[in-house]
Amino acid sequence: MLSSTLIVGLVLGGTYALLALGLTIQYGVARIMNLAYGELVIAGAFFTMLMVTQAGLNPLVALILALPLGYGFSWLLYTVVLHPLARRSKSQGQLEVDSILVTFGLLFLMQGLYQVNFGGNFQGYQWLQNPVNILGTKIAGGRVIGLVFAVLIGALLYLAMIKTRWGVNMRAVASRPQFAALVGIDMRKEARMAFATGGALAAAGGAILSMYQTFTAVDGTFLTMKALVIVIMGGVGNLIGALLSGIIIGLVEAGVSVAIDPGLTLAATYAIFLVVLLWRPRGLFST
Amino acid sequence: MFDARNISLRYGKHLAVDDVSISVGEGECVVILGANGAGKSSLLRGISRMAPIDPAGRITLRGADLGAVPAHRIVEEGIALVPEGRGVFTEMTVEDNLWLGSNPKRARADNETRRGEILALFPRLAERRKQRVGTMSGGEQQMVAIARALMSNPDLLFLDEPSLGLAPIVVKELFATLTRIKESGVSMLLVEQNVTSSLALADRGYVLEAGRITSEGTARELSSSSVVMEAFLGH
Ligand SMILES: Nc1ncnc2c1ncn2[C@@H]1O[C@H](COP(=O)(O)OP(=O)(O)OP(=O)(O)O)[C@@H](O)[C@H]1O
Numbered sequence: 001m002l003s004s005t006l007i008v009g010l011v012l013g014g015t016y017a018l019l020a021l022g023l024t025i026q027y028g029v030a031r032i033m034n035l036a037y038g039e040l041v042i043a044g045a046f047f048t049m050l051m052v053t054q055a056g057l058n059p060l061v062a063l064i065l066a067l068p069l070g071y072g073f074s075w076l077l078y079t080v081v082l083h084p085l086a087r088r089s090k091s092q093g094q095l096e097v098d099s100i101l102v103t104f105g106l107l108f109l110m111q112g113l114y115q116v117n118f119g120g121n122f123q124g125y126q127w128l129q130n131p132v133n134i135l136g137t138k139i140a141g142g143r144v145i146g147l148v149f150a151v152l153i154g155a156l157l158y159l160a161m162i163k164t165r166w167g168v169n170m171r172a173v174a175s176r177p178q179f180a181a182l183v184g185i186d187m188r189k190e191a192r193m194a195f196a197t198g199g200a201l202a203a204a205g206g207a208i209l210s211m212y213q214t215f216t217a218v219d220g221t222f223l224t225m226k227a228l229v230i231v232i233m234g235g236v237g238n239l240i241g242a243l244l245s246g247i248i249i250g251l252v253e254a255g256v257s258v259a260i261d262p263g264l265t266l267a268a269t270y271a272i273f274l275v276v277l278l279w280r281p282r283g284l285f286s287t
Numbered sequence: 288m289f290d291a292r293n294i295s296l297r298y299g300k301h302l303a304v305d306d307v308s309i310s311v312g313e314g315e316c317v318v319i320l321g322a323n324g325a326g327k328s329s330l331l332r333g334i335s336r337m338a339p340i341d342p343a344g345r346i347t348l349r350g351a352d353l354g355a356v357p358a359h360r361i362v363e364e365g366i367a368l369v370p371e372g373r374g375v376f377t378e379m380t381v382e383d384n385l386w387l388g389s390n391p392k393r394a395r396a397d398n399e400t401r402r403g404e405i406l407a408l409f410p411r412l413a414e415r416r417k418q419r420v421g422t423m424s425g426g427e428q429q430m431v432a433i434a435r436a437l438m439s440n441p442d443l444l445f446l447d448e449p450s451l452g453l454a455p456i457v458v459k460e461l462f463a464t465l466t467r468i469k470e471s472g473v474s475m476l477l478v479e480q481n482v483t484s485s486l487a488l489a490d491r492g493y494v495l496e497a498g499r500i501t502s503e504g505t506a507r508e509l510s511s512s513s514v515v516m517e518a519f520l521g522h
Pocket residue numbers: 298301303321322323324325326327328329330371
């Protein structure tokens with residue numbers, strides 16, 4: 001039972017890590033606190049469900065399609081709605097307040113649309129339910145594949161952040177936006193690209209989530225909250241911190257749900273969050 | 288090669304730079320001397336488009352008008368700024384900072400050769416490529432800032448008080464390096480309060496007082512000028 005908890009925890013944790021990575025890039029580079037982030041995750045999940053049930057596609061194909069769609073949607077959202085906000089705000093603080101208000105509204109809009117179209121029930125599809133045997137533990141094949149893809153996308157993004165000019169520029173803007181122009185970085189372009197990249201990760205995370213669990217039209221709120229907790233635990237803008245914290249939260253949730261009660265997972269997450277806030281407000285991995 | 292005419296810059300009602308005109312010739316090193324608050328940094332920010340100037344001002348580089356070029360495109364045009372306070376990315380490594388310096392397209396072609404030359408110029412940085420810049424000494428951070436600016440393959444280098452806060456021995460080393468950079472053909476506009484060292488390096492200079500240019504001349508003229516000596520050395 002311990003090893004099955006561990007694997008379930010890793011699967012959850014891998015997905016959470018991916019989601020937190022997207023949110024931390026959006027917040028760290030574009031300085032947008034996106035409260036509708038979880039709604040884009042759910043959009044990825046609905047999209048995958050429709051592709052599987054209506055178009056008869058493999059969920060993995062849907063995942064590959066979700067990446068550019070999430071990117072494009074967020075790119076447009078930034079260009080049409082958020083960029084004008086960023087331009088008129090005189091300070092970073094003001095941009096944060098404005099973006100929270102706007103994305104809070106967007107959250108309700110998107111949740112409303114989901115509920116009108118899909119109702120409030122649990123949603124999902126059947127895929128690779130047959131268990132595979134890992135280290136003596138039986139676990140649904142869909143979960144394993146979900147984990148593999150979450151890790152793969154997370155690792156690729158991390159490498160890109162460290163090893164490519166694209167990523168180095170992104171990190172530079174996240175750490176010292178006021179110096180970006182000195183090295184020829186166009187802040188506007190960079191912010192839009194970061195916001196869109198975060199959107200791609202959100203949609204991909206939703207596609208992966210749908211591979212192994214059901215979801216509802218309103219689950220986005222919890223996902224945003226969890227991603228936010230993980231980002232703060234990891235230290236805002238700290239990519240490795242987000243990855244590790246995501247895995248920790250996944251493991252804790254799986255552990256609590258097996259050992260105590262599934263209803264307490266969210267409470268456990270917030271308990272950890274509170275401890276981190278009190279004890280290491282700048283994140284578990286701050287130096 | 289570089290010409291700035293009738294530059295004025297204000298913070299609210301306060302006129303920090305008042306109708307200043309300066310120029311830098313091909314391969315020339317020009318110094319701007321001035322006391323604290325004279326407007327040196329403001330002038331440098333204005334002519335590198337990092338801060339808005341009054342519309343009467345004209346900035347040209349080799350005849351090309353820079354008036355409408357956004358701040359992030361200036362380095363692509365060939366002007367690299369090492370700002371007051373260095374402007375380095377302290378959370379990132381030396382290597383990352385140098386890489387960022389080579390962002391402009393004009394720097395891409397012989398990036399690797401240039402990097403080799405720059406690391407030869409700053410041997411200390413070559414040893415510390417993986418170190419986070421924030422953990423380095425002030426002098427080393429200043430070297431990172433200058434090395435990063437050079438990575439952009441600039442025609443003209445703007446330096447805002449590079450010797451600020453450095454020990455005399457480090458200042459000496461810094462000016463020796465700046466001399467070598469000048470000899471390599473890069474034009475320079477230097478803001479300094481270290482009168483002796485900067486006049487030894489520079490060909491020409493301006494004296495800025497309360498936002499206006501009060502005297503200008505060759506380095507030799509300024510060195511022997513009683514105005515400069517009185518203003519800065521209290522003689
Ligand atoms: N952001 C700002 N807002 C308001 N006033 C400013 C600002 N920056 C500079 N000033 C004012 O403009 C004047 C010129 O400042 P500036 O920094 O250009 O001087 P400086 O010659 O570089 O001085 P220092 O040698 O101390 O660096 C000063 O009176 C300063 O108080």
